[in-house]
Amino acid sequence: MKRIGTIVALLLATQLTAFAQDWDPGGTLKKLSTRASKTVDVTLDRSMLQFASGFLDAKDPDQARARKVIADMKGIYVHSFEFDKSGEYTEQDVAAIRDQLKGPEWSRIVNVRSKSEGQNVQVYFRKEGEKFKGLVVIATEPTEFTFVDLVGPITPEDLRALGGQFGIPKVEMDQNSAGKKGESK
Amino acid sequence: MSDKLEQELKKALRRVEPPASFAERVLARAAEEEKPGAPLRPWPQWLGMGGLRWAAASALCAALATSGLVYHHERQKQGEEAKEQLMLALRITSSKLQIAAEGVQQMNSPEENQP
Amino acid sequence: MPYIGVAAGWGNVTSAATALANQLNFEDLVREHERMVFSIAYHFLQNGAAAEEVSQDVFLALFRGLSKLESRAHVTFWLRRVTCHRSIDYARRNKNAAAEVSWDELPEQPPENNSAQRGDPMLSKRLRQVIATLPEKMRMIVILRYQEDAGLEEIAKALRIPLNTVKSTLHRAHAILREKIGAAIGEGNV
Numbered sequence: 060m061k062r063i064g065t066i067v068a069l070l071l072a073t074q075l076t077a078f079a080q081d082w083d084p085g086g087t088l089k090k091l092s093t094r095a096s097k098t099v100d101v102t103l104d105r106s107m108l109q110f111a112s113g114f115l116d117a118k119d120p121d122q123a124r125a126r127k128v129i130a131d132m133k134g135i136y137v138h139s140f141e142f143d144k145s146g147e148y149t150e151q152d153v154a155a156i157r158d159q160l161k162g163p164e165w166s167r168i169v170n171v172r173s174k175s176e177g178q179n180v181q182v183y184f185r186k187e188g189e190k191f192k193g194l195v196v197i198a199t200e201p202t203e204f205t206f207v208d209l210v211g212p213i214t215p216e217d218l219r220a221l222g223g224q225f226g227i228p229k230v231e232m233d234q235n236s237a238g239k240k241g242e243s244k
Numbered sequence: 245m246s247d248k249l250e251q252e253l254k255k256a257l258r259r260v261e262p263p264a265s266f267a268e269r270v271l272a273r274a275a276e277e278e279k280p281g282a283p284l285r286p287w288p289q290w291l292g293m294g295g296l297r298w299a300a301a302s303a304l305c306a307a308l309a310t311s312g313l314v315y316h317h318e319r320q321k322q323g324e325e326a327k328e329q330l331m332l333a334l335r336i337t338s339s340k341l342q343i344a345a346e347g348v349q350q351m352n353s354p355e356e357n358q359p
Numbered sequence: 360m361p362y363i364g365v366a367a368g369w370g371n372v373t374s375a376a377t378a379l380a381n382q383l384n385f386e387d388l389v390r391e392h393e394r395m396v397f398s399i400a401y402h403f404l405q406n407g408a409a410a411e412e413v414s415q416d417v418f419l420a421l422f423r424g425l426s427k428l429e430s431r432a433h434v435t436f437w438l439r440r441v442t443c444h445r446s447i448d449y450a451r452r453n454k455n456a457a458a459e460v461s462w463d464e465l466p467e468q469p470p471e472n473n474s475a476q477r478g479d480p481m482l483s484k485r486l487r488q489v490i491a492t493l494p495e496k497m498r499m500i501v502i503l504r505y506q507e508d509a510g511l512e513e514i515a516k517a518l519r520i521p522l523n524t525v526k527s528t529l530h531r532a533h534a535i536l537r538e539k540i541g542a543a544i545g546e547g548n549v
Contacts, residue, residue: 101330
């Protein structure tokens with residue numbers, strides 16, 4: 060969490076400007092959706108975010124936090140697929156998406172792999188000069204694929220909130236709480 | 245892990261009954277949410293007020309008001325749906341960032357890993 | 360304004376009908392799951408009033424999102440997950456107020472259906488007291504495991520944490536419980 064905190068602090072010292080997109084390189088996401096047993100597709104552009112914001116309840120802590128997080132965001136795009144069995148998508152499918160993140164504006168800041176669970180989470184930031192303009196998360200498991208694209212400025216508080224709020228218990232790794240050796244790579 | 249301890253844990257953590265009338269209180273709160281916001285006027289006092297002209301004008305107004313209510317209702321529904329979508333998106337994002345954070349934490353603290 | 364009467368009357372009738380339909384269905388769900396929801400919150404928060412507050416909020420969230428849930432099984436999973444998260448959130452929000460709870464301050468277990476299965480009430484109370492001192496994630500895992508008899512994967516999904524984390528956390532919880540219960544009442548009692 061320390062490293063994340065440092066990254067967040069460095070990264071979010073600047074205000075992020077927006078770029079709007081919901082891309083699907085080579086139609087990969089569409090292809091995955093046809094094979095998935097369960098699909099979550101959330102596409103919220105700026106106008107939809109503003110619209111949704113008007114219905115958030117300020118008295119509900121989760122919703123109040125959500126309102127802060129999305130205040131200046133230009134778009135939130137989440138595509139998550141669950142498959143009945145592993146092998147429904149290939150490394151090539153994922154690579155097609157990762158390839159779009161190889162440009163100089165993209166920085167991969169986290170790459171977490173769990174050999175035992177086949178879990179892989181990569182976090183990318185889009186950067187232009189010294190300004191960060193977006194966040195992409197690619198998370199893969201044998202029977203699950205998730206792609207998250209957040210577009211727009213995020214404050215350090217927002218990212219901290221995203222790391223452990225919205226009804227999801229924050230993972231508090233105490234002195235003894237690390238998993239088995241070699242679990243993460 | 246002894247079976248005895250597990251059995252005792254099951255006993256200690258058996259489900260308990262909620263307080264009396266818990267369900268009724270939940271239903272009452274839900275019913276409260278269902279209530280329309282504005283106070284309503286009673287059913288047509290205007291029917292005895294005039295002839296065909298009044299009826300026609302009123303029917304037109306009623307149609308307009310109805311469509312307004314339908315529009316409002318639809319917009320409310322769409323807004324709630326957008327909100328749910330947003331919260332879902334943030335939950336998914338949150339859960340994935342957590343996995344990343346946990347992985348980073350483990351990588352940073354190899355001495356904390358247990359065999 | 361005559362049209363107000365017509366429009367409001369029409370709207371009232373339809374919304375009342377919808378509400379009735381929803382309420383019937385919703386009421387069934389509340390009565391079916393109230394023990395599960397309340398018990399998770401109660402065992403986690405160790406406070407009846409707080410557990411009721413959280414439980415009511417969980418059911419109201421269900422009420423608002425009922426149309427989105429796909430099946431009864433989905434409802435159970437959803438309720439369990441949301442109750443866990445809201446209980447944890449509640450505990451965090453009220454951390455200062457809750458602070459440290461002494462062993463003697465913990466409430467007695469509310470009444471239950473089958474008193475024959477109660478076991479040793481003192482031992483149960485001690486166990487709940489120790490559980491109340493566990494870190495929040497660990498506490499919730501123990502509750503899901505032993506109150507709900509949930510599988511490890513089920514717990515991982517409900518809390519959205521990796522399976523191995525559930526395993527290692529539960530393992531540590533067992534060690535802590537053994538240690539603390541051993542110290543409190545003697546290892547032989549367990």
